[in-house]
Amino acid sequence: MDDRTVVAALDRAVAIIDPVLDVLAERDPVGLKARTFRKPTANDTAIDTMLDTLAKTLNATDFPGTAAWLELDAQARSQWWVMRIGALNTVAVAFPSVFGVLVNRLPLQDLLGFANQAMVLVAVARENGVVDRPAHVSMLASVLCGREVGLDTAEPDSSPAPGRECGPFALLHAMWDVATVLRDVSGELAKRPRSRGIYRVLSAIPLVGGVASYVGERGALSRAAKQGLGWVHANVESPSHVSSKGASRMTRGPQ
Known part of the structure; x- marks a missing residue:
């Protein structure tokens, strides 16, 4: 498979990932994020109190x-995506292994595992x-396919990205x-950082396979995130690729 085919598929993947990360970072449909900056007042109603409680939980x-979030540095924010969002998605990646070796023979787990790592790596880069x-x-x-394609190989699709939901799913x-x-x-897909050998063996056992697969995939995700951060530091130094907006777009206070 040539580099251009791989780059084209990864470019389409990034076109999906970026808008979703924007939604998570910037949307505040019920105003709970804004309430984390709010101070209670004497005129608060029972609804205000309830919403403030929910906001504190989110905070x-x-x-x-x-x-x-504004108190976190870049390293802590990067780790948040690995530990919180990556962990959630890993449940979906690991779930097929509950059914044992039969499902492990299908490409579904590698597809979802690759997609999960791609989402977290883009979030960490941002x-x-x-x-x-x-x-x-x-x-x-580089990190997931072992291919060094250069920053000018991609030919991004200029069509507008579809709107994205902001619900829990x-x-x-x-x-x-x-x-x-x-x-x-x-x-x-198999070139991505994968579970250690012992976890792949255990994942073939029905019932316990899901737990083993989850632990293994979490470890693989952490290694992928570290490699992605290492790639950023080693390869992306030009101002044309690095922007201060990368952090600020995800650390806005109430508008």
């Missing part, structure tokens, strides 16, 4: 756009100021969409 998770799409594609090609839907566009490069 305790350090969710992007909250007051707590938190470190890298917002250039060709840079994202080159990073994914937005990430899972996006991961499935990314997995769908990656079917064209199925031969590249």
Whole structure:
């Protein structure tokens, strides 16, 4: 498979991932993020008190756009995506292994695992100021496919990205969409950081396979994130690829 085929598929994946990350970082449909900056007043109603309680709960998770998020540095924000969002998506990646070796023979787990790692790697790059799409594609090609394609290889699709939902399943839907566009490069999927050998063996055992697969995939995701951050530091130094907006777009206070 040539580089251009891989780059084209990864570019379509990034086109899906970026809008979803924007939604998570910037949307505040019920105003809970804004409330994390609010001080209670004597005129508060019972509804205000309830909403403030919900806002405090959200703030305790350090969710992007909250007051707590603004206190995090780039390293902590990067780790948030690995530990919080990556962990959630990994449940979907690991679930097929509950059925044992039969499902493990299908490409579904590698597709979802690759998509999950791609989403987290792009989020980590953005938190470190890298917002250039060709840079994202080159990073994914290097870390997940072992291909050094250069920052000028990608030919981004200029068509507008579709609107994205902001509900609790937005990430899972996006991961499935990314997995769908990656079917064209199925031969590249096994090149991503994968579970250690012992976890792959245990994942073939019915019932306990899901737990083993989850632990293994979490470890693989952490290694992928570290490699992605290493790629950013080693390869993306030009101002044309690094922007201060990369962090600020995800650390806004109330508008």
